[in-house]
Amino acid sequence: MRPWEVALGKFLKPWEENEVVEAAILTGSYALGLQTPRSDVDVYVILSDDVGWRERGNVFVDGFLIEYFANPVRAIRRYFEEELVQNSRSTARIILTGKVLFDKAGIVETLRAEAEEYMRKPFPKPDPLKVELAKYFLWDALDSLKNAEERGNPDYAYLYHLTLKRALESYARFLGTEIPPADKVYRLFSDKAFRRAYLFPNFPDDEFVALFLRAMKEVKTENAEVLVNHVLEKMGGFSIDGWRLRTGV
Numbered sequence: 001m002r003p004w005e006v007a008l009g010k011f012l013k014p015w016e017e018n019e020v021v022e023a024a025i026l027t028g029s030y031a032l033g034l035q036t037p038r039s040d041v042d043v044y045v046i047l048s049d050d051v052g053w054r055e056r057g058n059v060f061v062d063g064f065l066i067e068y069f070a071n072p073v074r075a076i077r078r079y080f081e082e083e084l085v086q087n088s089r090s091t092a093r094i095i096l097t098g099k100v101l102f103d104k105a106g107i108v109e110t111l112r113a114e115a116e117e118y119m120r121k122p123f124p125k126p127d128p129l130k131v132e133l134a135k136y137f138l139w140d141a142l143d144s145l146k147n148a149e150e151r152g153n154p155d156y157a158y159l160y161h162l163t164l165k166r167a168l169e170s171y172a173r174f175l176g177t178e179i180p181p182a183d184k185v186y187r188l189f190s191d192k193a194f195r196r197a198y199l200f201p202n203f204p205d206d207e208f209v210a211l212f213l214r215a216m217k218e219v220k221t222e223n224a225e226v227l228v229n230h231v232l233e234k235m236g237g238f239s240i241d242g243w244r245l246r247t248g249v
Helices: 003-017 028-032 073-084 090-097 107-120 128-151 156-175 185-190 192-197 206-217 221-234
Strands: 021-027 041-047 055-061 064-072 099-103
Touching: 003 021, 003 041, 003 055, 003 064, 003 099, 021 028, 021 090, 021 107, 028 041, 041 073, 041 107, 064 073, 073 090, 073 107, 090 107, 099 107, 128 156, 128 221, 156 206, 156 221, 185 192, 185 206, 206 221
Parallel strands: 041 064
Antiparallel strands: 021 041, 021 099, 055 064
């Protein structure tokens, strides 16, 4: 066994012997063979539904950092639902891409069938009011960025990347596609094999992807502006002159 597998076995022993534990899954980079020297070993522990607690923690075992999540089955099912309205399939993806370490009663197979259903479910359609607000806040983010650059403010880089984040999240919700996690977005947009390993579909706008990657690589206001203007155009256009939004109290 490889050293990390020995460490994982030591970590799992007390969990497997616990009667309220149903199963455990190896997830993340180690499950997919994509780990780096800085990767932690991710473990998802599935608890019986009669427990009233959940747990998340980190522990070093033989020099390997093991990050673990322990949830009862009902909580996992709730995460499926909650994440769907947030344009995320994080928990469903964990269940489907993970490797079973042990499973006492076959609960993983059941959850995988449910996870596959959630991977196929469409995300909520964007509310027109929220779309208009998203466009305004995106314009405002770009305006704040330009102001920071003109004034030489030290928060320029911070505002720059917040603008990229807002552009990505607003546009993904508008398109009804999944919002890539921040720590994986570059590789998901640039590495087809990485995207396939994590079961991420292609982003539906190739031009946006190209503009986003350029803006990540070259921190320039004009790159952010081109990206924002592309999103605003695709979302129906926007003009600050005369913009107003009246709603009920």
